[in-house]
Amino acid sequence: MSGEHLGPSPSLAADRLAYDPAWVYLLRCTDGSLYAGWTNDLARRLHAHRTGAGGAKYTQSHGKAAVQLVYAEACADKSAALKREAALKKLPKAQKEALAADWAARSRLTLRMATPDDAADVMALYNWYVTHGTQTFQYEPSTEADYRQNITEVLEKAPFLVAYTADGRLAGYACAHPWHTRRSFAWDVETTVYCAHDVVGQGTGRKLYTALLELLRRQGYHNAFALVTRPNPQSDAFHKALGFTRYGVEKNSGYKFGRWLDLGYWAYPLNPPADPPAPVRLRLPDAEMAAVLAECTDA
Ligand SMILES: CC(C)(COP(=O)(O)OP(=O)(O)OC[C@H]1O[C@@H](n2cnc3c(N)ncnc32)[C@H](O)[C@@H]1OP(=O)(O)O)[C@@H](O)C(=O)NCCC(=O)NCCS
Incomplete structure (x- = not known):
């Protein structure tokens, strides 16, 4: 068979960049x-x-x-x-x-809404996981342009939050995307959260997700879903601690760094299912957003 009919080659164990934290x-x-x-x-x-x-x-x-x-x-x-x-x-x-x-x-952390100018920092934080871990299935690093577009598109319907330390490092980000495109799914979002690899376990993820979920709740979304590759005990424990429930596991869903990985499906009820549901507010008033972010920002 000629090579032009082959799909992408797998990412093997040797492709993973080493990291031995201490x-x-x-x-x-x-x-x-x-x-x-x-x-x-x-x-x-x-x-x-x-x-x-x-x-x-x-x-x-x-x-x-x-x-x-x-x-x-x-x-x-x-x-x-x-x-x-x-x-x-x-x-x-x-x-x-x-x-x-x-x-x-x-x-000391400050949470705020991202702007496209945060793209380089967000890209660097995320790409560390692309090249070192299986927290994301992605093989190829994202570009700054990808993230400029991503931030812009997310902000049309949902928050894209960034948490910066007082000395100017991006400690983490959290955002939400539409879960599916059809109108009937307009009340559902998929949430994402990443902390810098050298800042995990220090409370940043909780602050970001607490603010994100509250903003989504106020916007009128009904369900937040999160997809967690397995194994990722840190993210499993995190989602459980934040009130998510795992309702399913897709076995051997993806292959990266020389191993098959499962995909866990987690759900969080943002609002009870109203009948009929009110349209989602695509953007909250600035003062309302600022009040929620201030609650989760270090004094
Ligand atoms: C998963 C992640 C976002 C969590 O954020 P974090 O800042 O590390 O987590 P926090 O310190 O805010 O922890 C919040 C809670 O999660 C739980 N938790 C987090 N990490 C844990 C771990 N390794 N073991 C056990 N519990 C853990 C704790 O119960 C903690 O509770 P507490 O607030 O009462 O202490 C972060 O670790 C991360 O970015 N990991 C790598 C990327 C990733 O996996 N992203 C998610 C993709 S689905």
Whole structure:
């Protein structure tokens, strides 16, 4: 058979760019003390501290569910993280507090509606997952022009939210697209959320989705759906925590980086099904949008 009749070639394991995360962090316990630790998965480790399932003995006896992340630092690898953890543990409390204060100031989040000029930042954040992970089925990186168009089109009917840190980094974005094109589906949206790979597990996703879902609810949409590739335990846990319910799994739905992946279908009821439903408000008044975003922006 000649090559011109073949479809796209698969993405193989060797096409994946390597990433071995390592972190050190400080947690504030309920008695004000600071706990220093290291991890290769910040979100999972925080969850373990808070639930007690595999968390450190210290945090279990010092507030557990109420411990707060007050400092996070990415390290080159596990060995660097272990060294840095040992150094952090030895720091006097005042120096740990100074690190925490600086981190809080730098990472303070502002949520706002995106503009096409955010396209380069959004593209860079998303393309990291295209090249390193299976959170998205996409093989080829998107271009800035793709995202300029995407942001413009999304904003015609739904929010495209960006969360920037005080020091100017895009920490995450969340948006919604029409679920299907026929008129009868006009009350349904598909939601998307991505946080920068070095900012996951720090509450950005919750702030973005909380604002997004509230704006969609006020617009009069009825159902939000989310598609989550499997495995993606982080996104599964996240959607569950935010009130979504998984109602189906498409087995072996896509192939990327040398493996077959399932696709999980998640649903979130935004409004009860009115009969007949009022038309969706394609754009909320600016003051109403600003009030919702202010609720989810760090003081
Ligand atoms: C999934 C994602 C958007 C979640 O955002 P986040 O900022 O990391 O999550 P948050 O810190 O806001 O966590 C919110 C809740 O989700 C749950 N959660 C998040 N990550 C978790 C993990 N790894 N393990 C267990 N629970 C987790 C927790 O219950 C947390 O609850 P809390 O707010 O009471 O602490 C983010 O991790 C991400 O961008 N991941 C990579 C890209 C991706 O998978 N996007 C989704 C595509 S469908």
